[in-house]
Amino acid sequence: MRVPAPKISAAKLAQAQDDFLAAWGQMGPSWGISRTMAEVHALLYIGGRPMNADEVMDRLRISRGNASMTLRSLIEWGLVQRVHKRGDRKEYFEAEQDxxxxxxxxxxxxxxxxxxxxxxxxxxxxxxxxxxxxxxxxxxxxxxxxxxxxxxxxxxxxxxxxxxxxxxxxxxxxxxxxxxxxxxxxxxxxxx
Amino acid sequence: MRVPAPKISAAKLAQAQDDFLAAWGQMGPSWGISRTMAEVHALLYIGGRPMNADEVMDRLRISRGNASMTLRSLIEWGLVQRVHKRGDRKEYFEAEQDxxxxxxxxxxxxxxxxxxxxxxxxxxxxxxxxxxxxxxxxxxxxxxxxxxxxxxxxxxxxxxxxxxxxxxxxxxxxxxxxxxxxxxxxxxxxxx
DNA sequence: CTGGAGTTTCAGAACATCTTGAAACTCGAT
DNA sequence: ATCGAGTTTCAAGATGTTCTGAAACTCCAG
The missing domain is CATH 1.10.287 (Helix Hairpins)
Known part of the structure; x- marks a missing residue:
């Protein structure tokens, strides 16, 4: 008889991600970056793929202005980089994965x-x-x-x-x- | 001919201490303690002797309540200890010197x-x-x-x-x- | 028991930081 | 040149943190 494959639903994965965002966000201030900065960084890290400003805004429920400024700070820190996608005018951002x-x-x-x-x-x-x-x-x-x-x-x-x-x-x-x-x-x- | 001994006046020493308090106070938040906590600790460290609450209040220009709560936190952190002086009802506080x-x-x-x-x-x-x-x-x-x-x-x-x-x-x-x-x-x- | 020096507590004020939202800006496409 | 999607900026507002001052408390001395 066969061991059933683990069934991870999209909702469960999203939940795990959200918990991670919260945990990392809390840690941020201890490391010298603000909570929101830490959350944005956490999102880009755990997502593992480039995201645009709208995705970040929607997922973290923050304003456009806040997203823009936070992403800029993360780039200044060197934790995030801009990426351009062909055929897409939006700017994308990705976090260092190492x-x-x-x-x-x-x-x-x-x-x-x-x-x-x-x-x-x-x-x-x-x-x-x-x-x-x-x-x-x-x-x-x-x-x-x-x-x-x-x-x-x-x-x-x-x-x-x-x-x-x-x-x-x-x-x-x-x-x-x-x-x-x-x-x-x-x-x-x-x-x- | 003789090299003149360095003439350090009390005012100069106090100035150096004040600058140190400010510098250490700035560093505090990076280390996870508030600016005032860092300043109180800096004062007790650089002073090199136990001081009572009034001395701390006067030197740092902070209220009695603030001094009391800050000293308590420093004790909780283990950075400062209470000391009793014979014949003096006041409580004294001293910072670890190592x-x-x-x-x-x-x-x-x-x-x-x-x-x-x-x-x-x-x-x-x-x-x-x-x-x-x-x-x-x-x-x-x-x-x-x-x-x-x-x-x-x-x-x-x-x-x-x-x-x-x-x-x-x-x-x-x-x-x-x-x-x-x-x-x-x-x-x-x-x-x- | 009472007086008073010394200490602690804590609600509200002061201060600092973060966030929003809308206007200004950029830039490629037409 | 004009349009419009996308981005940035920033003043005002929201939120969070620290500080003050006065009242309450503790505890020893007389």
């Missing part, structure tokens, strides 16, 4: 938009209080005791060290063409 | 609050469309062609793989007591 590339793209953008500016600012702040360190602390020339400044600088230096490490770590992932993240995971699992 | 511990705490909390729920939801969604894969695709029992379902499942599986990896990677950092992050950085820098 999850590791998606991850690298997000990391690259967040480094650029969030980590680097903070790093630059931290350097500037560090410069404001000279190169006095715990070791270099000497006779009291300042109005504030040298050791207070030294402690302040130490705290800044430790933080700078951390942020620099995060930056380098991120760039390592982004830079290595292939499966950088996968490699990292493998290495880490063997080390400890 | 930056690696801070990083681990943030990663642990974000895993727990953001990654794990999504992971659980993704599993549920994956279950909705059976175990049909590209290889198992067979005679058309469903209303939707089996290969469509198989492709959908593959996309979900690839995403699950990625999120699982992130989760494991995070837990590895959080779990290893010592300098897990530092170790990772060293390892990564040698690999590529």
């Amino acid at each position: 999850v590791w590339t998606i991850a690298r793209t997000i990391i690259r953008e967040r480094l650029r938009r969030e980590i680097l500016p903070v790093l630059a600012t931290l350097y500037e702040i560090r410069d404001q209080t000279g190169d006095e360190t715990a070791h270099a602390a000497q006779e009291g020339g300042g109005i504030v005791a040298p050791d207070v400044v030294a402690a302040h600088n130490q705290r800044l230096d430790r933080l700078l060290e951390l942020v620099q490490m995060l930056d380098k770590l991120g760039e390592r992932f982004v830079g290595s063409e292939g499966k950088g993240l996968r490699l990292a995971a493998t290495v880490l699992s063997k080390v400890v | 930056v690696w511990t801070i990083a681990r705490t943030i990663i642990r909390e974000r895993l727990r609050r953001e990654i794990l729920p999504v992971l659980a939801t993704l599993y549920e969604i994956r279950d909705q469309t059976g175990d049909e894969t590209a290889h198992a695709a067979q005679e058309g029992g469903g209303i939707v062609a089996p290969d469509v379902v198989a492709a959908h499942n593959q996309r979900l599986d690839r995403l699950l793989e990625l999120v699982q990896m992130l989760d494991k990677l995070g837990e590895r950092f959080v779990g290893s007591e010592g300098k897990g992050l530092r170790l990772a950085a060293t390892v990564l820098s040698k690999v590529v």
Whole structure:
């Protein structure tokens, strides 16, 4: 006797897709993109095919303007690309399908938009209080005791060290063409 | 002739601190905590000593209520601890001073609050469309062609793989007591 | 028990972000 | 040049988040 083939109806598939859109949409804000952006991206990813603005609007129940702006942001992020179909004047949009590339793209953008500016600012702040360190602390020339400044600088230096490490770590992932993240995971699992 | 000692005035130090508060506050939202929370944490970190609610209020110009709720959240996150001073009825708060511990705490909390729920939801969604894969695709029992379902499942599986990896990677950092992050950085820098 | 310093709570105000819808724009076809 | 399908822009409105301030609460001292 034969095992019955799984019967997946169109409705069930659509339901699974909708649940996925909701889940991914929720995750979006944690990753630095808005809920709607995440949902549009999720739709294009899980759909697995290029869609035009109307399809996106109708499926997600958002306005034309919102769809347009959101798709533009996704293109700026590098998560979505425009596609043209012969004989169709509409513009189509498709999402990158390789999850590791998606991850690298997000990391690259967040480094650029969030980590680097903070790093630059931290350097500037560090410069404001000279190169006095715990070791270099000497006779009291300042109005504030040298050791207070030294402690302040130490705290800044430790933080700078951390942020620099995060930056380098991120760039390592982004830079290595292939499966950088996968490699990292493998290495880490063997080390400890 | 003698090099003059750096003269850091109290005002300059305060200025550097203020700039730091602003910079760290900006970074907060990217890390999953609000701007004010990040500023309060920054103040306690850079100050390097326990402070009471009034000091926090005055320095950051926020209301008593806001200070109270923000400090409570920081304690829930595990980034700040209560301290009692003998002979003083006020409560004092101090920030963890080890930056690696801070990083681990943030990663642990974000895993727990953001990654794990999504992971659980993704599993549920994956279950909705059976175990049909590209290889198992067979005679058309469903209303939707089996290969469509198989492709959908593959996309979900690839995403699950990625999120699982992130989760494991995070837990590895959080779990290893010592300098897990530092170790990772060293390892990564040698690999590529 | 009472007074008061210190803390917490929470409804409404202030602020920030996201979304809509309609007008302006683009561009190929006729 | 004109038409019209398709797209983009943006001011106003809707929604969501954070903050304030005052009242309620806690708890110790006298």
